[in-house]
Every structure is written in structure tokens, then in C-alpha cells.
Amino acid sequence: MIIGSDLRRYYGLGAVQVRALDGVSLEIQKGEFIGVMGPSGSGKSTLLHLLGLLDRPTSGSLLIDGVDVGVLDERARTVFRLRRLGYVFQDYALVPELTAQENVYLPSMARGMTPQECTLVCSDILGVVGLGDRIHHLPSQMSGGEQQRVAIARALVNRPALLLADEPCANLDTRNSKVILDLFRKLNHDLHQTIVMVSHEEWHKSYFDRIISMKDGVIETETNGNRDSDSMGNPSG
Amino acid sequence: MFEDSKVAFFLAKRSIARGNKGTLYLTILIIGMVFVNLIFLPSIISGVAVLFNQQTIDYSYGNLVIEPKKNQVYINNADELQRKIERIPGVTGVSPRYLTGATIVYKGNEVTPLLYAINPDDDRRVLKIASKVASGEYLGDGDTDQIVIGFRLAGNDDEKLDVIPSLGGVDVGKVVDVTFNNGVTRQYRIKGIINSDSYDVDSNAFITKNEYESVFGLEDKANQMLVRTQETGNEDMMRNTLMAFGVQEKIWTWEEKSANFLNQIIGSFNIINFIGTIVSLVIAIVVIFIVIFINTVYRRKQIGILKAIGIDRSVIIKSYLFQALFIFAIGTIIGCGFLVLILQLLAANPIVFPGGPVAPVVDAMLILRSTMSLLAVSLIAGYIPAWITTREDILTAIRG
Ligand SMILES: Nc1ncnc2c1ncn2[C@@H]1O[C@H](COP(=O)(O)OP(=O)(O)OP(=O)(O)O)[C@@H](O)[C@H]1O
Ligand SMILES: [Mg+2]
Numbered sequence: 001m002i003i004g005s006d007l008r009r010y011y012g013l014g015a016v017q018v019r020a021l022d023g024v025s026l027e028i029q030k031g032e033f034i035g036v037m038g039p040s041g042s043g044k045s046t047l048l049h050l051l052g053l054l055d056r057p058t059s060g061s062l063l064i065d066g067v068d069v070g071v072l073d074e075r076a077r078t079v080f081r082l083r084r085l086g087y088v089f090q091d092y093a094l095v096p097e098l099t100a101q102e103n104v105y106l107p108s109m110a111r112g113m114t115p116q117e118c119t120l121v122c123s124d125i126l127g128v129v130g131l132g133d134r135i136h137h138l139p140s141q142m143s144g145g146e147q148q149r150v151a152i153a154r155a156l157v158n159r160p161a162l163l164l165a166d167e168p169c170a171n172l173d174t175r176n177s178k179v180i181l182d183l184f185r186k187l188n189h190d191l192h193q194t195i196v197m198v199s200h201e202e203w204h205k206s207y208f209d210r211i212i213s214m215k216d217g218v219i220e221t222e223t224n225g226n227r228d229s230d231s232m233g234n235p236s237g
Numbered sequence: 238m239f240e241d242s243k244v245a246f247f248l249a250k251r252s253i254a255r256g257n258k259g260t261l262y263l264t265i266l267i268i269g270m271v272f273v274n275l276i277f278l279p280s281i282i283s284g285v286a287v288l289f290n291q292q293t294i295d296y297s298y299g300n301l302v303i304e305p306k307k308n309q310v311y312i313n314n315a316d317e318l319q320r321k322i323e324r325i326p327g328v329t330g331v332s333p334r335y336l337t338g339a340t341i342v343y344k345g346n347e348v349t350p351l352l353y354a355i356n357p358d359d360d361r362r363v364l365k366i367a368s369k370v371a372s373g374e375y376l377g378d379g380d381t382d383q384i385v386i387g388f389r390l391a392g393n394d395d396e397k398l399d400v401i402p403s404l405g406g407v408d409v410g411k412v413v414d415v416t417f418n419n420g421v422t423r424q425y426r427i428k429g430i431i432n433s434d435s436y437d438v439d440s441n442a443f444i445t446k447n448e449y450e451s452v453f454g455l456e457d458k459a460n461q462m463l464v465r466t467q468e469t470g471n472e473d474m475m476r477n478t479l480m481a482f483g484v485q486e487k488i489w490t491w492e493e494k495s496a497n498f499l500n501q502i503i504g505s506f507n508i509i510n511f512i513g514t515i516v517s518l519v520i521a522i523v524v525i526f527i528v529i530f531i532n533t534v535y536r537r538k539q540i541g542i543l544k545a546i547g548i549d550r551s552v553i554i555k556s557y558l559f560q561a562l563f564i565f566a567i568g569t570i571i572g573c574g575f576l577v578l579i580l581q582l583l584a585a586n587p588i589v590f591p592g593g594p595v596a597p598v599v600d601a602m603l604i605l606r607s608t609m610s611l612l613a614v615s616l617i618a619g620y621i622p623a624w625i626t627t628r629e630d631i632l633t634a635i636r637g
Pocket of ligand 1 (some may be wrong): 019020040041042047084
């Protein structure tokens with residue numbers, strides 16, 4: 001589903017060159033919930049930016065959903081982001097002039113859905129993230145946890161092949177973090193949503209299928225998560 | 238394409254509804270004022286042109302002016318020519334006249350105006366001078382020892398009030414000495430003083446054609462023959478008609494006779510107007526540019542987010558174009574409102590030019606031209622800043 005080979009991202013030139021990513025190869029299957037971890041400055045965000053087509057690698061190739069995204073031009077990348085990718089930022093990154101509902105509405109509208117379809121999928125997805133009653137509020141009138149749930153709804157509204165989240169819980173307390181993570185788990189389980197999420201917190205590990213640990217721009221280890229996948233599917237668990 | 242516009246329109250609508258209202262109102266007001274400025278001055282200039290043209294026709298030339306054939310001083314067989322032209326359909330009056338320089342003396346004041354020699358009855362059918370007698374009476378056909386002069390030429394007791402060399406405040410009934418350029422001097426009683434708002438008429442003097450002919454020993458001639466036609470505006474056609482009826486003398490239209498004078502005035506006005514228009518449009522460009530630019534810079538992060546979630550750059554640019562269009566549209570409507578108000582005020586208290594009150598001429602062409610140029614300016618001034626700001630790399634924009 002995702003195949004990255006020898007991805008490199010260098011900033012600057014010569015002596016001051018920063019090798020944010022220094023040869024990362026990875027493969028992610030459909031339906032996986034991946035955690036990307038590692039110390040600060042290890043290149044986690046840089047990797048996620050590449051996967052989210054927000055940045056281009058200095059070298060290396062990247063296949064998402066069978067498409068070699070390296071050859072796409074700027075316009076095609078924008079369309080790709082709109083239709084196949086959902087991105088959740090650490091600071092929510094909602095459009096402040098739009099209400100929760102309108103923020104979610106926007107990508108589906110841009111995709112060319114009719115207003116009826118938009119309204120339908122929006123209220124659906126806002127229901128999924130658990131924001132039934134506050135949908136007409138502006139971001140400034142909502143808590144961080146609520147804003148992040150709106151951002152997740154926005155990322156999901158076009159049913160992306162891949163959901164990317166860069167420290168989505170960094171600005172939230174434990175209780176709200178848990179709400180978000182449980183939501184991710186539910187999406188992953190119920191909809192087979194592929195998710196790649198960057199995290200710092202040890203206790204998040206229990207949610208991931210697989211953990212990619214990074215250091216100095218390379219993958220240090222890949223381990224299976226602590227997650228007991230049976231407990232999710234087992235009604236008695 | 239249509240989807241894009243829908244999204245852009247949606248973003249623009251929200252931006253206007255939830256953005257800073259004060260700035261928006263101010264911008265719209267400025268655009269409204271620019272619109273007024275684009276229309277008002279040209280409409281006044283057109284009004285002045287219309288006024289001057291009417292003046293020229295009513296007080297100086299009628300519609301057509303017939304002058305002697307090449308190398309001749311006089312139109313010969315003037316009576317016969319006059320009768321012939323009078324019979325042409327569409328002609329409502331023909332007035333033969335002589336023009337000469339003369340020296341008029343009254344109580345030591347000496348002036349050298351133009352002296353027109355006319356047939357008063359014919360003159361009334363072509364020009365409107367007879368209706369502008371300020372005191373006394375206009376000439377009659379049989380008058381011989383009478384003269385009519387313009388009020389500027391009559392002048393004032395207080396010389397400082399005079400605009401041109403004058404006779405020092407001569408009144409109706411007083412007698413002046415007139416020396417013609419053949420050396421003959423005769424005495425004339427002032428029969429009337431004209432105040433017509435026409436500079437030409439108010440600075441000169443009039444006697445009868447019969448009197449002039451007796452001074453110079455002429456008969457059945459004229460220097461000019463003025464022709465009044467039923468309609469104004471089809472002078473070229475009437476000239477052809479006259480020629481078709483066998484008029485061999487030179488025929489001028491009033492426009493040709495007054496071309497220099499009028500073109501100079503309208504020319505200078507148009508330069509002023511051109512500068513005013515450019516300045517207005519530059520103001521419009523700068524204001525809209527700054528407003529949109531501040532808008533986009535202020536929303537740098539938001540633009541980055543929009544691009545990140547898959548909104549195309551062209552859609553974002555289009556949303557700012559819609560905002561510029563909105564400012565333009567409302568500004569123009571407000572401007573129209575102001576304009577109607579100003580025109581109504583002007584109708585109640587007209588601007589009075591030498592020559593009479595000026596009625597501003599607002600024609601569809603002028604409105605169309607102003608609206609179109611303002612539209613173009615708005616689109617350009619909206620496009621450029623949006624283009625510049627949306628060029629920025631997504632990650633840089635999102636980091637803020
Ligand atoms: N635009 C940039 N210009 C220069 N260097 C950059 C730029 N962006 C990132 N870097 C560098 O690249 C390296 C990796 O950065 P990255 O943001 O990927 O780290 P991270 O693992 O996400 O860290 P954190 O956990 O603090 O978010 C860092 O050393 C950083 O300083
Ligand atoms: Mg990071």
C-alpha cells in the first residue's frame with residue numbers, strides 16, 4: 001500500500017547541511033496502524049511530510065496506493081492529497097473562519113460532491129468523532145480536544161486511503177488524548193483505516209500494530225506493538 | 238472548473254462574513270468614491286461642451302455658415318442666394334451679414350470692436366441675440382442711426398469692473414461716434430445693450446445691414462450668410478443638400494468655424510479629466526491591493542492549511558478574486574447612489590458657467606467605461622497579492 005525506498009531529505013548545503021532523513025525504506029500494509037517514534041529531531045515529522053505530499057524528498061522514491069507520487073506535478077499532488085490522504089496536525093490547523101461543520105464540509109465540497117451528499121457525509125463523520133452538538137461553533141469557541149476531533153473528521157471526510165497524524169495528542173491532556181487514540185483505534189478496526197501516527201508517549205504504544213523507531217534520520221528498529229488485537233475483536237474482552 | 242468556483246465562492250463568502258467589517262466597509266466606500274470621481278468630472282465636461290456648442294449655434298453661427306467663393310470678399314447676389322436657401326426643406330432661417338472692424342468713441346473712451354451689420358428680422362430667425370436685450374431694444378429692420386452693443390463693450394463707470402476696453406458705462410439713448418475702416422465717421426444712438434452670456438456677442442456691436450451698405454456704397458452683398466436648420470447634428474447632410482441646390486459658395490458647419498476655440502477648451506478639460514481618471518484608478522488599485530494583500534498575509538497559515546488538505550492554489554486565488562469582485566460590486570452600487578444624490582443636488586443648484594447653467598451629461602458609454610475600468614482594476618489588484626501569497630511553500634506557510 002505504501003512503499004518508500006531510500007527516502008532522503010536534506011536541508012541546506014555543504015557544511016551546514018542537515019540530513020533530516022538519511023535513507024529511510026519502509027513498507028506499510030493496508031489497514032495497519034503504525035506508530036512513528038523517536039527522539040526530538042530524529043526526522044519523524046519530515047517523514048510524515050513526505051508521506052503526506054507536503055514536501056518532496058531530496059532523493060528516493062515513494063509509492064502510495066500504487067501511484068509513484070514523485071512524478072506528480074503540484075496540481076496532481078494537491079488532488080492526491082484531497083482524494084487519498086488525510087492529515088492531522090499537532091495544532092489542529094482548522095480554518096478559523098469556518099465552523100466545525102464547514103471545516104469538514106470543505107474537502108468534500110472541493111471534491112465535487114453535491115451539497116446533499118456533503119451534508120450527509122459530514123454529519124456522519126462528525127457523529128463518528130463524537131461532535132454531534134457543537135458543529136456550528138467556530139474553532140475559537142471549542143476546546144483543544146474538540147478541535148482535534150474536527151480536524152480528524154476533516155481528514156476522514158473524503159475516505160482517504162491513508163490517515164497521517166503528527167503528534168495529534170501533543171497539546172491535549174491524557175483524558176482527551178485517550179479519546180483521540182480510542183477514536184483512531186475504532187477507525188482502524190471498523191473501517192480498516194490505514195493510519196500512520198507520530199508520537200512521543202510510551203503509553204501510546206499499546207495502540208499501534210507496529211512501531212517504527214527513528215534516530216538521526218534513519219529507522220533504528222521496527223517492532224510490533226503491545227497491542228492485543230484480539231481484545232478489540234472479542235466481545236467478551 | 239465549476240466545482241472550483243463553488244469552493245472559491247464559499248471561502249470568499251465566509252471570509253467576507255467573518256472577516257474584519259470595518260476594513261471592508263471602508264474599502265467599499267473608497268471604491269464608491271472612486272466610481273463617483275470617474276463619472277462626475279467627465280459628465281461635467283460633457284455638459285460644458287454641450288453648453289458651449291449650443292452657445293456657438295445660438296449666438297455666433299447658426300448651424301451652417303456660407304462664405305464668399307475663393308478669392309472674393311463678398312457673397313454676390315446675396316438676396317437671390319438667401320431666397321434660394323430659404324426655400325430648401327429643413328432650413329428655418331437665413332441671415333446675411335457684414336463683419337468689419339470699427340472704432341467707437343464715447344466721452345474720450347475709444348474701443349475697436351467687431352461690428353456686425355445684420356437684417357434684424359432675418360437675424361431673429363437664426364440667432365437668439367434679440368432675446369437677450371438687457372436694456373433698451375433690439376434693432377428693427379428700418380433703423381439707420383441706431384446701434385446695439387454688448388454689455389461688456391458698454392462697460393461700467395468704474396473701469397476696474399471692466400473685462401475688456403469699454404465705453405466707460407454708456408447707457409441706452411446716448412450717442413456715440415463710429416468711424417468705419419473706410420474713414421467715414423457717423424453718429425449713432427445706443428438703442429439697446431445685450432447681455433447674452435456669449436463672450437463674442439457681449440463684446441461687440443451691431444448695426445443694420447442697410448446702414449452699413451449706405452456707408453460703404455454696397456448693395457446686395459454680404460460677408461457671411463448664417464443658416465439655421467431644423468435639427469442640430471445633421472450639418473454635414475444639410476451642407477450636401479445646399480450644394481445639391483446649387484450653392485457654390487463655401488459652406489462651413491458651426492463646428493468647423495469654432496473648432497479651434499472649442500477644441501482647446503475641451504482639450505484642456507480632457508487632460509485634467511485624464512489625470513483625474515488615472516489618479517482615481519491608481520487609488521482603487523492601491524487600496525484593493527493593500528486590503529487583499531494584508532488579508533492574504535494575515536491568512537498565510539490558513540492558506541497553507543487549505544493547500545495541505547488539498548485545495549488547489551487556483552481555488553484560493555479565485556476566492557480572493559471573488560472578494561475583490563464583491564468590493565467592486567458593492568462599491569459601484571454605493572457610488573451610483575452617491576452619484577444620483579449629487580446629480581439631484583446639482584439639478585436643484587446648477588453650476589453656472591459663463592454661458593449658463595451646466596447640466597452634467599451622464600451617458601451609458603461613460604458609465605460602462607468607468608465600470609469596466611474599475612472592474613479590471615479590481616481584478617488585477619485582487620489577483621496579484623493572492624498570487625504572491627499562495628506561491629509560498631506549504632510547510633513554511635503552516636509554520637507561520
Ligand atoms: N525547514 C528546515 N530547515 C532546516 N532544517 C530542518 C527543517 N525542518 C526540519 N529540519 C531539521 O531536520 C531534523 C528533523 O526534523 P523533524 O521535524 O523531522 O524532527 P522530529 O523528529 O519531528 O522532531 P520533534 O519530535 O521535535 O517534532 C531536525 O534536526 C530539524 O532541525
Ligand atoms: Mg515533529
